[in-house]
Amino acid sequence: MGAEPDRITIDGDIDVTVRRSPRARRMTLRVARAGGAVVLTLPRAVSMAEGRAFAQSRADWLRKTRATMPQRTVARFGAALPYAGKRIVLTPAETKLVRLDGERLLMPAHRPAGVVSAAWLKHIARQKLARAADRYAARLGLSYRALTLRDTRSRWGSCTHDGRLMFSWRLAMAPEEVLDYVAAHEVAHLRHMDHSAAFWACCEALMPGHSVHRRWLKQHGHELLAWVFVEDAGFD
Structure with a gap:
């Protein structure tokens, strides 16, 4: 058989x-x-x-x-990639460094646009999420052990019992307030490892009016997941 x-x-x-x-x-x-x-x-x-x-x-x-599902969109030169809730055009340029120039993301013309843009998004996501997590953890008088990034399909962030935070690097594509909300949500788990009323009260204290950002992710998160970057890459 x-x-x-x-x-x-x-x-x-x-x-x-x-x-x-x-x-x-x-x-x-x-x-x-x-x-x-x-x-x-x-x-x-x-x-x-x-x-x-x-x-x-x-x-x-x-x-x-x-x-009804959004079709996959390949990150290539000329594509308008979501970034911080806006759109930036992936633009080839005679440059060795990736640089945001208004509504254009200037990238080395000889390198794959998907690989470079994904690496840049990860770099930005790590900076922004670390700042937000540090800020919210300080408000609670707590600390976390580590912060990692992944390309997750089912959740935007998580927090382990030993204080390790994980986030999707695609949050760099979402509006700034949405990224901040996910950071606040996971930091709140450092105090409440559940979704009890006390947990949601903690979220509200850290970020008043957070429900609108949570709703944005439910309505638009799949649009961020639809982007294809061809292959994974790091960013130095």
Whole structure:
């Protein structure tokens, strides 16, 4: 008996990634908000034939849902990339350094625009998030152990029990107030490792009116996730 496929196609045009999960209790279908990728999760005891039939029965829903998702946008020269809630045009230039010039991000013409712009966003995100986290932690009279950046798909930030903060570097693309809110949210977890009323009161004390920024992420966060930077890179 051969290995079962990790991808199937239904209706001839909908590609579905298949994942097995020993923890899953039922079959689930999810559509990624960035790009519309479809993932079918199957419990261990469910057959591939059952999974295929399940996905097939929801083909119309999948097609309608994917139609509402923003298409992936490649970060290339000439693209208008979100930055701090605005748009900047990725512009090739005779330069060795990346430099923001009004509404243009000037970058070395001989280097891939996606790699360079992603590295620049990470650099900016680290600076801004560290400043915000330091500021909010000082207000609480607390400190954190480390701050790391990742390209996460399901959360914009997290805080561990031992005080390690993690943020998505794509927050550099969001409005400044939204980035600040996520920093305040995670720092508040240094005091309350839950989402209790006390936690939300702490968030409100750190950033009054934070709910509008939380709402912005729910409404527009998928637009930031839709950007493709081709490959990962660091920034010196």
